[in-house]
Amino acid sequence: MSEAQSTEKKPVTYINTPVAVKYDYTAGKATSDFMRAVAQGKILGNRCPQCNRVYVPNFLVCVQCAVPMGEPFEVPDSGIVLTFCIVNIKFYDQVLEVPYVSAYVLLDGTDLPLMHLVQECNVNDVRMGMRVKAVWKEELSPSLESIRYFKPTGEPDAALETFKEYL
Amino acid sequence: MAAEEVLRAEHVLEFPYKRSVGPILGRFFTELRDNQRIVGIRTKRGQVIVPPAEVDPETLEDLSADAIVPVANAGVVKSWTWLSDPRPYSAYKKPHAWALIQLDGADTSLLHAVVVESEAKMTTGMRVKAVWKDERQGHITDIAHFAPEAAK
Numbered sequence: 001m002s003e004a005q006s007t008e009k010k011p012v013t014y015i016n017t018p019v020a021v022k023y024d025y026t027a028g029k030a031t032s033d034f035m036r037a038v039a040q041g042k043i044l045g046n047r048c049p050q051c052n053r054v055y056v057p058n059f060l061v062c063v064q065c066a067v068p069m070g071e072p073f074e075v076p077d078s079g080i081v082l083t084f085c086i087v088n089i090k091f092y093d094q095v096l097e098v099p100y101v102s103a104y105v106l107l108d109g110t111d112l113p114l115m116h117l118v119q120e121c122n123v124n125d126v127r128m129g130m131r132v133k134a135v136w137k138e139e140l141s142p143s144l145e146s147i148r149y150f151k152p153t154g155e156p157d158a159a160l161e162t163f164k165e166y167l
Numbered sequence: 168m169a170a171e172e173v174l175r176a177e178h179v180l181e182f183p184y185k186r187s188v189g190p191i192l193g194r195f196f197t198e199l200r201d202n203q204r205i206v207g208i209r210t211k212r213g214q215v216i217v218p219p220a221e222v223d224p225e226t227l228e229d230l231s232a233d234a235i236v237p238v239a240n241a242g243v244v245k246s247w248t249w250l251s252d253p254r255p256y257s258a259y260k261k262p263h264a265w266a267l268i269q270l271d272g273a274d275t276s277l278l279h280a281v282v283v284e285s286e287a288k289m290t291t292g293m294r295v296k297a298v299w300k301d302e303r304q305g306h307i308t309d310i311a312h313f314a315p316e317a318a319k
């Protein structure tokens with residue numbers, strides 16, 4: 001028996017069973033407002049009148065206090081790396097080359113981190129408390145992809161005491 | 168604030184699963200691919216389960232590959248539902264039935280597509296036979312579908 005034939009006659013040990021769901025995502029009012037602002041290069045948050053936390057993106061209702069949130073306002077596009085992860089594993093449909101950094105970025109004056117990429121530095125140089133700023137695409141759209149990534153600003157790191165309540 | 172339209176976007180959630188089939192179902196898929204043969208497994212109670220299971224669902228007795236037996240490529244539609252509008256990811260582009268088919272020699276039914284011209288051609292109790300793909304890869308889709316058995 002030739003080698004090709006013997007390979008063909010190997011017993012089946014695996015089957016491919018891909019699943020896919022195509023659906024329309026409806027953003028709702030709060031996220032629609034947020035995305036429209038992103039399309040203008042702005043990041044929106046809003047404040048809970050009861051606990052005073054500022055959420056990014058803006059919410060309709062405070063998830064802690066269950067009271068309606070205040071009017072959305074623009075927040076800075078700079079902040080700190082709260083926590084991060086260096087992605088070293090390749091997976092299906094991955095857009096970026098490994099290794100890359102996925103981080104929780106706590107924007108200045110806000111209380112809820114945003115998950116995004118940190119680039120323009122070596123992955124081994126990313127630190128908790130590192131100051132970062134958004135790098136926007138030239139063509140903006142109502143998607144968080146309008147922010148390409150966050151990059152280090154070179155400012156001194158934030159001290160742990162200033163952000164440990166968010167960890 | 169003026170009422171503005173909410174935003175909508177098309178999303179796709181996709182998982183490229185690869186599933187380990189084990190020795191019993193592995194044999195089922197291998198037989199489909201290499202021999203165009205459908206196999207089941209005989210329990211100690213004498214029941215033939217198709218596709219073959221690793222465990223008798225009633226007694227929980229372990230079943231071994233030695234108990235695998237061939238069944239016919241044709242059988243009877245025990246129940247069915249008509250799919251008039253296949254979803255975009257379906258392997259079937261045209262309306263067809265999903266049917267539970269009890270193959271000759273089997274005591275359980277196999278779920279597969281039955282392709283006929285229209286819903287009016289479907290009946291419970293009708294006889295159907297497997298239509299095989301020319302290029303088989305060891306998958307349930309090696310059976311392209313079931314079609315009515317030629318009238319005698």
